[in-house]
Amino acid sequence: MIPDQLSVSFSGDGLPNSTKIIAEQINQLKDLDKIEPDIYSVGGIVEQLETKFSAILNKEKSIFLPTGTMANHFAIRELSGQNSKTIVQEQSHIYQDSGDTLQTLSGISLIPLGLNKPYFNIGELEEIIFKNSISRVPKNIGCISIESPVRRQKGQIIPIENIKILYDFAKSYNIKLHLDAARLYMMSSATKIPIHEYTQYFDTVYCSLWKYFGAPWGAILSGPNKLVENMFNTRRMFGGSIPNSSLNAALILNNLDGFESKMNNAYDQGIDLIKKLNNSEKFNIIINENHSNVFEFQYNDANEYNVFRNKLINNNIFLPDLNSENYGIINSKNFVDIRINISLLNKSNEDIFKVFVESV
């Protein structure tokens, strides 16, 4: 059995998704004939989507891109400039999971800081900038890219205080800042810090559009007009100008409606559920420092977990499959990551709690 849109699923950042679900959702879109078409991802409903995100992220201009990998690449490429280097977290997606895209395709070196940590401190930053300044062959440090929540670090969030310090520091060195906020909504629902408050500290911001808006692909990159307005040419150069993006944009806009408050409610419900489960003393779910929507669920052994998991599935509740691909995320022994997402709203906490306690 696989999860559907009515399941409660503790995997992923949005509702369960599949080819069938996407097809059904497209079928349910209203007024398909009124969707204004784009041409190679320019204009029409795509422009509506971009304008909407410029308002959400409080930036002058936005561009719809096929993937977050491309969004991070373009932002850093533009902000950093030629003959430059960019500082990134060692644990970031752009450093670990993007196949050296910036180094290979744009000739920009990435300097990784904060080995195995979610973040680095200002001392480390100062040291690396000093070393760079006395290097034999001068290169500018044009940009610092920050990922938050940090995917490889159990979704930990960079505290806003650190972001403010980084902002002042970068300003004093005339270094630009990019935010990889693929999971921006998960961060804001956890900290209750509004999206605008985060985005004001960064020149450019990327947010994923496929991870939780039910779409098969998509990313938004927002920033200053002068940086983003001609980026459609860069997108074409990199082969990312999808000829017809309208249906995808319509799907995203449809699911974006009300998402922020749904995610907030789901988050509060999820925390309440985790506390109740821990208080029952039948479960141990770790709430890490600076957590977003990722928590560590302890189990005794894989067989017992699978029996328990199957009982939950009979009630349309899905815990993660221990055999699923983790894409570089390392779990502690006998722990599996569970995630709060809007699928929790499909059942009351009383119902979910009852099924957990009766199935263990």
Ligand SMILES: Cc1ncc(COP(=O)(O)O)c(C=O)c1O
């Ligand atoms: C933090 C983060 N940044 C960027 C990306 C890249 O997004 P995409 O898969 O759309 O290229 C991901 C995707 O997993 C991610 O988790």
